[in-house]
Amino acid sequence: MLSFHRTVISSALLFALQLVPIAHANNAPNISASELAVTLAPTEIPQNQDALTYANYTEVSVSHIELALTVDFKQNRLSGEATLDLAWHKAGKTLILDTRDLTISSVSAVNTAGKWHSVPFTLAKTDGVKGAALSINLTEENTQKVKINYHTSDNPSGIQWLTPEQTQGKQLPFMFSQSQAIHARSWIPLQDTPAVRQTYSATITADKAITVVMSADRKILSSTQTQFTMPQAIPAYLIAIAAGHLTFSPLNDISGVWAEPELIDKASQEFSDTPQMIDIAAKRYGDYRWGRYDLLILPPSFPFGGMENPRLSFITPTVIAGDKSLVSLIAHELAHSWSGNLVTNATWRDLWLNEGFTTYVENRIMEDLYGSDRALMEQTIGYSGLIAELAELDSSDSVLHLDLGGRSPDEAFSGVPYVKGQLFLVFLEQKFGRERFDAFVKNYFNHFAFQSITTAQFREYLSLNLLQKYPNIVSEAEIDTWIEGEGLPSFLVPPNSHAFDDIDAQRQTWLDGKHSASELKTSTWSVHQWLRFINEMPRINLDQTKLAELDKAFHFTGTGNSEIAFAWYSLALDNGYYAVLPALKQHLTNIGRMRLVVPLYQKLAGTKQYDWAKNVYINARPGYHPQTQASLDAMFADKPLQHEHSH
Structure with a gap:
């Protein structure tokens, strides 16, 4: 699920933590028809593995x-x-x-x-x-x-x-x-x-x-x-x-959109590429086995980006941007039709088997449909967000094969199973070459189809079908570092989109006072480039007049793009730019997606705006999902919550 559950992922982890392969292997060997997967017998899961x-x-x-x-x-x-x-x-x-x-x-x-x-x-x-x-x-x-x-x-x-x-x-x-x-x-x-x-x-x-x-x-x-x-x-x-x-609008003979009548036309237009996504994924990873693939656009209170319920993915309306810039979320939920729904984590310790594979497949779909430049931009944004989140997580929570202890499984849904899991698969793809790794992933989905498996079962299958079949390329010690180790391996090559080079350069000229905001050349920027521009701004001590200049030039406050709005409000709060509060109140009241509201409340709760934030929450709370309420109730638990009177 691309939902960024319960424990909230850092602000830069956008678009379902989309990543694509960092680079193609130039010397990938050809695959012969005889290179078939080694068969493993299904392993029974002991009772005590799911506590x-x-x-x-x-x-x-x-x-x-x-x-x-x-x-x-x-x-x-x-x-x-x-x-x-x-x-x-x-x-x-x-x-x-x-x-x-x-x-x-x-x-x-x-x-x-x-x-x-x-x-x-x-x-x-x-x-x-x-x-x-x-x-x-x-x-x-x-x-x-x-x-x-x-x-x-x-x-x-x-x-x-x-x-x-x-x-x-x-x-x-x-x-x-x-x-x-x-x-x-x-x-x-x-x-x-x-x-x-x-x-x-x-x-x-x-x-x-x-x-x-x-x-x-x-x-x-x-x-x-x-x-x-x-x-x-x-x-x-x-x-x-x-x-x-609810009303229904078909996209083709196996796919369509359910939504309230007021949203159905916008949603159908925004997600019109869904049938192509299905064809791309099926061609690469095997037949789509669920009959239909429909989307249900839920009210704004839906707490997550999406949920991969088979045949009917639940989708937040916050990704309806009008320009298909956020549709990687659809690719993510569709990818779960193979990784997660078809091959499922047997326990919530093994969540990365669902989300790491899904984030990897999602970005392969995005690359095939929209090109490598966009896919790599999304990957770079996701990686940057993971780095920021790792700095805030307990080191023990940065392990892929996470030991939850007695905690709720909701706490497993950080950026680690998504982005670190995907980076691990990219590492394998680079080492073995795309052709071999594509064959491995397709065989993996077929072999474990309609089964729930553990990390141990995955490792056994990986060892037989990649490590031993093609020796002296990746060691078991390297696999241990990825799956059982804390943080990111020292031998990871970070993704880097050169599409951001000009963005970074223009940001710096503005910060240095060499150009005003209105002089920046932004007319061709994509949403991803705008996000890079905002997210890499200084998080403290950015002058209020500079922020006001940005806002006047680009009208960030009150923007209808939920991702840009979230990035801007995060930057504003980090720097104490409270001119955004009236528009921020509307943002926090009108949507309930946890990733777009909870981090903003967290930023406010540690400042002199605590009382303001609590009052906003008290009024917005009835429209939030119970899981969102549970997260925020704990944050504002210094005294009993009571609804304030409307003024």
């Missing part, structure tokens, strides 16, 4: 989930039942599931005669990270089906409910899920671990004015019921739902 689930999934795993739920906007809840098909790996009578803030009304099971009967269950005490274990005591060994009647709380961590006033059209309410990392348990009782994959189906009931979509095939049953089927087995975090005033 973030209560599920006893090595004893019994869920193979299919059937949902029958009602969307209730009056009570802001989902209610109904979940029927679970069980696959037993050893004889047993106990099923343990993950839940968070669910009210369980009853549990029943099918006996050997095919009859449903009630069974006892226990809901354990709630843990702040993992939620509450639901233990179901079955009367017969190896029971095949269990049905749970339940409803959600009115503010689950994985669902946001919006009033009509909080939507674009302001006519109908809206709700959407965000299940990654372990938030699916807040709206479905299940085995909430990426180690378990299941198919699912659903029948969703909602008011006839409401359109319901899910990450699955869709069929309208009646004016109030919609049926969904996901035939491919996926981990729980990819189960997704949304409901509201």
